[in-house]
Amino acid sequence: MRQRLIEELCKIxxxxxxxxxxxxxxGYGVLDKFGAEFPSRFFNVxxxxxxxxxxxxxxAEAGYVPYCYSIATFASLRGVxxxxxxxxxxxxxxxxxxxxxxxxxxxxxxxHYAVDDVGSLRCQPGLTIWTPSDEKDISSQISFxxxxxxxxxxxxxxxxxxxxxxxxxxxxxVGASVxxxxxxxxxxxxxxxFGRIQNIIPDVSHQIVTILGETTNEDxxxxxxxxxxxxxxxxxxxxxxxxSLVSExxxxxxxxxxxxxxxxNALPIGRLGDAKFLAGRFMTDIDQVIRKVELQLKV
Amino acid sequence: xxxxxxxxxxxxxxxxCQVIEISHKAHKGHIGSALSICELVAVVSSNxxxxxxxxxxxxxxxxxxxxxxxxWYSALEQQGILTTETLNTYxxxxxxxxxxxxxxxxxxxxxxxxxxxxxxYGVGAALAGVxxxxxxxxxxxxxxxxxxxxxxWESAALAGQLKLRNLLVFLDLNGQQALGKTExxxxxxxxxGSWSEFGWNVQRVDGHSAEQIQxxxxxxxxxxxxxxxxxxxxxxxxxxxxxxxEVKWHYLPMSETEFIDASMQVTETLARLEDxxxxx
Numbered sequence: 001m002r003q004r005l006i007e008e009l010c011k012i013x014x015x016x017x018x019x020x021x022x023x024x025x026x027g028y029g030v031l032d033k034f035g036a037e038f039p040s041r042f043f044n045v046x047x048x049x050x051x052x053x054x055x056x057x058x059x060a061e062a063g064y065v066p067y068c069y070s071i072a073t074f075a076s077l078r079g080v081x082x083x084x085x086x087x088x089x090x091x092x093x094x095x096x097x098x099x100x101x102x103x104x105x106x107x108x109x110x111x112h113y114a115v116d117d118v119g120s121l122r123c124q125p126g127l128t129i130w131t132p133s134d135e136k137d138i139s140s141q142i143s144f145x146x147x148x149x150x151x152x153x154x155x156x157x158x159x160x161x162x163x164x165x166x167x168x169x170x171x172x173x174v175g176a177s178v179x180x181x182x183x184x185x186x187x188x189x190x191x192x193x194f195g196r197i198q199n200i201i202p203d204v205s206h207q208i209v210t211i212l213g214e215t216t217n218e219d220x221x222x223x224x225x226x227x228x229x230x231x232x233x234x235x236x237x238x239x240x241x242x243x244s245l246v247s248e249x250x251x252x253x254x255x256x257x258x259x260x261x262x263x264x265n266a267l268p269i270g271r272l273g274d275a276k277f278l279a280g281r282f283m284t285d286i287d288q289v290i291r292k293v294e295l296q297l298k299v
Numbered sequence: 300x301x302x303x304x305x306x307x308x309x310x311x312x313x314x315x316c317q318v319i320e321i322s323h324k325a326h327k328g329h330i331g332s333a334l335s336i337c338e339l340v341a342v343v344s345s346n347x348x349x350x351x352x353x354x355x356x357x358x359x360x361x362x363x364x365x366x367x368x369x370x371w372y373s374a375l376e377q378q379g380i381l382t383t384e385t386l387n388t389y390x391x392x393x394x395x396x397x398x399x400x401x402x403x404x405x406x407x408x409x410x411x412x413x414x415x416x417x418x419x420y421g422v423g424a425a426l427a428g429v430x431x432x433x434x435x436x437x438x439x440x441x442x443x444x445x446x447x448x449x450x451x452w453e454s455a456a457l458a459g460q461l462k463l464r465n466l467l468v469f470l471d472l473n474g475q476q477a478l479g480k481t482e483x484x485x486x487x488x489x490x491x492g493s494w495s496e497f498g499w500n501v502q503r504v505d506g507h508s509a510e511q512i513q514x515x516x517x518x519x520x521x522x523x524x525x526x527x528x529x530x531x532x533x534x535x536x537x538x539x540x541x542x543x544x545e546v547k548w549h550y551l552p553m554s555e556t557e558f559i560d561a562s563m564q565v566t567e568t569l570a571r572l573e574d575x576x577x578x579x
C-alpha cells in the first residue's frame with residue numbers, strides 16, 4: 001500500500017507544486033520515484049522526527065503541503081507535541097504518513113507497533129485521521145485528502161489486501177441491529193466477525209471507517225440509529241481508538257447500544273511473531289466476541 | 300550609518316521601558332528574559348521585511364524563547380504593528396497577548412512556548428524560501444537553554460546540511476535558565492564549535508550592542524554560504540541593576556518600590572541615548 005501511496009503522491013505532485021515530501025530517513029525503495037521526479041521537493045531530514053514535523057510546519061505556513069514519511073509510531077508519537085503545537089495549533093496542511101498501523105511490523109516488536117497512535121491524535125481539534133483499507137481507497141481518496149486545509153495523519157499498511165465491504169460515508173445506509181465497524185486496515189477481522197454473526201442473525205451490517213474527520217461523528221450516529229450491538233474491529237489498543245469514539249457517541253447521545261471492542265487488549269511484549277500469531281496472542285478473542293453477541297441477542 | 304545604529308539602540312531602550320511598564324501593570328514575571336533580548340528584537344523587527352503583513356513572501360520571525368514574548372510585543376508596538384491600546388491588554392482577559400505568543404496575533408508567525416520547537420519552524424520557513432527561489436529571510440531568536448533540547452540539535456544539523464543561508468539565528472547567551480546558571484545545569488560552551496562543524500557561519504557579538512548585531516547581519520548577507528548563528532552575549536535583566544544576572548527575575552513580578560526604581564533606571568538610560576542621537 002505504501003508503494004501505491006507514493007505513486008499517487010507523484011501524480012498529485014505533478015499537478016500541485018505545493019506538495020513537498022520529507023522523510024525521517026525511512027522509505028528505502030519506496031520513495032525513490034518521488035525523489036527522482038521531484039528532486040527539488042524531496043528532503044531527508046535524518047532520523048529526527050521532531051525536526052520532521054517542525055520543518056513541515058514552517059513549510060506549510062509558507063503555503064506548501066508537506067508530506068512527512070516515517071514508521072507510524074515514530075511519525076505520530078515521537079513528535080506528538082510538535083504536531084499539537086505546530087500544524088494543529090496553526091491549522092496547517094501538514095500530512096503525516098505513518099507506515100505500519102497496529103502490529104504490522106510483527107517481529108520488530110512494540111517499539112514499532114502503532115497501537116496507540118489514533119488514541120494519541122484523535123483528540124486534536126481539526127486533525128483528520130485517514131486509514132485507507134486498501135489500495136483502492138488510496139487511489140480514490142488521496143485527492144480529497146490532499147485538499148484538506150488542516151493536518152492529516154495517515155495510517156498506511158505496508159502491504160494490504162483488497163476490501164470488499166462498503167465504506168462509511170454520509171451516504172451510507174442506516175445500519176442493522178448488529179453493526180460491525182472496521183477501522184481501515186482491520187477489515188479482514190471485521191469481515192470474519194461479520195460472516196460469523198450473519199450465521200446467527202441476518203440483520204447485520206459491516207462498514208469500513210476510513211476517515212476520522214469533521215463529519216465522522218454524524219455519519220456514525222446516523223448509521224448506529226437502529227443498532228443494538230456495535231462490534232468495532234481495529235488494529236489498535238481497545239482503548240482510545242474507534243471503539244472509544246463509538247462509545248463516546250453512544251454515551252453522549254443516550255443510545256442503548258452495547259459496544260464490543262475488538263483490538264489489542266494486552267501490552268504486546270514478551271513474544272514475537274507474524275501478524276496472525278500476534279493477533280492470537282494479544283488481540284481480543286473472536287470466539288468470545290461471538291459469544292457476547294449471542295448473549296446480547298439471547299440466541 | 301552611526302545614526303542608524305544609535306536609533307536601533309534607542310529603539311531597544313524604548314522596548315526595555317515598555318517591558319518594565321507593562322509587566323508591572325500586569326504584575327507578571329519573565330522580566331529578566333525579556334530584558335536580555337531588547338536589542339535583539341529591536342534589530343530583528345527592524346530587519347524583517349513585511350513584518351505584520353500577510354504577504355506570503357515576507358520574512359518570517361520565530362521567537363523560539365516564547366516566554367520573552369513581552370519584549371516582542373513591545374517591539375511590535377514600537378514598529379507600529381500593535382497599538383499601545385492593544386499592548387496594554389497584556390495578560391488581561393480576552394487578550395491575544397499572553398505570556399507566550401499566539402499565532403493569531405499580527406506580527407507573530409509561529410506560536411512558541413515549548414522550548415526547542417522554534418528553530419525547526421525557522422528551518423521550514425527558510426526552506427520554503429529556497430524552494431520558492433525568492434529572497435525571504437527566516438529570523439529565529441533562541442534561548443541558550445534551548446541548547447538542552449535535542450530537537451534544537453536536529454534542526455541545527457539539518458539547516459547546516461541544507462546550507463540555508465537565509466536562516467539567521469540569534470542565540471541569547473545570557474547564561475541563565477529556570478533553576479540556575481546554564482553552565483551549572485548543562486554546559487553550552489561546546490555548542491558554538493558544533494554548529495560551526497554543522498556548516499553554520501558563527502559570529503560572536505555583544506548582544507546589547509545593536510550596532511554589532513546589525514553589522515553581523517549585514518556581513519552575512521554579503522558573504523554567506525550557510526546559515527548564520529549570531530552568538531549574542533547578553534545579561535539577564537539587562538538595564539535594571541538589581542535584576543541583572545538574578546535568577547529570581549525569571550519568575551517574579553515587581554513590587555511598587557522595585558518598579559519605581561527599575562522605571563527610573565531604564566528611562567534615564569533612554570533619555571541619555573536620545574540626547575546622544577539628537578546631536579547626530
